[in-house]
Amino acid sequence: MTEKERELLNLLENKGRMPSESIAKMLDISLEEVNTMIDTLEKQKVILGYSGIIDWSKVNINETVTAMIDVKVTPKRGVGFDEVAERIYRFKEVKALYLMSGTYDLSVVIEGKSMSEIARFVSDKLSTLESVLSTTTHFQLKKYKHDGVVFEDREDDHRIVVSP
Incomplete structure (x- = not known):
C-alpha cells in the first residue's frame, strides 16, 4: 500500500x-x-462502505435502545471463535461484534425498539447457542462520543462572573 x-x-x-x-x-x-x-x-475490500454519523436522539422517530453484551463462549476445535461469531453476527439485531481479550470472549452491540426486545434477543437467540456459556448485558444510557465525533452540544456559559 x-x-x-x-x-x-x-x-x-x-x-x-x-x-x-x-x-x-x-x-x-x-x-x-x-x-x-x-x-x-x-x-480489494479495503474500503467496505461509507456511512454518516447520526445523532438519533435529536430525531423524534426511530428511538432505539442500544446494548453491549459481553459473551463468554467455548471455542470449537479447528475454528476457534470464528464459527460462533459468524452465527451471532448473522442476527439482524447485531450491529457490531468483536473478539475481546479479558474476562469475556465476544462483545456484541445490538439495537432494539425496547429493553424487552433486547432481553428477548438475549434469552431466545443468543444464550441458546450451543457455545455460549454466559452473557452480561449493558444498556447504553447516553452517547457522548462515537467514532471521534462528540455528540453533546455544550453551549458556553455567557454569564458574567461575579466575585466579591
Whole structure:
C-alpha cells in the first residue's frame, strides 16, 4: 500500500463525504488518480462502505435502545471463535461484534425498539447457542462520543462572573 493510499484512507475515514476534487487537491494528485485509487480499494475490500454519523436522539422517530453484551463462549476445535461469531453476527439485531481479550470472549452491540426486545434477543437467540456459556448485558444510557465525533452540544456559559 502506498503512502498516498494511506492518506486517502485517513481522509475518507474522517470525512467520508468529501468530493473527489477536494481529495485530489489535498493529496496533490489528479482527480483520475483519486477515482482509480478509490475503485481499487473498494474492489480489494479495503474500503467496505461509507456511512454518516447520526445523532438519533435529536430525531423524534426511530428511538432505539442500544446494548453491549459481553459473551463468554467455548471455542470449537479447528475454528476457534470464528464459527460462533459468524452465527451471532448473522442476527439482524447485531450491529457490531468483536473478539475481546479479558474476562469475556465476544462483545456484541445490538439495537432494539425496547429493553424487552433486547432481553428477548438475549434469552431466545443468543444464550441458546450451543457455545455460549454466559452473557452480561449493558444498556447504553447516553452517547457522548462515537467514532471521534462528540455528540453533546455544550453551549458556553455567557454569564458574567461575579466575585466579591
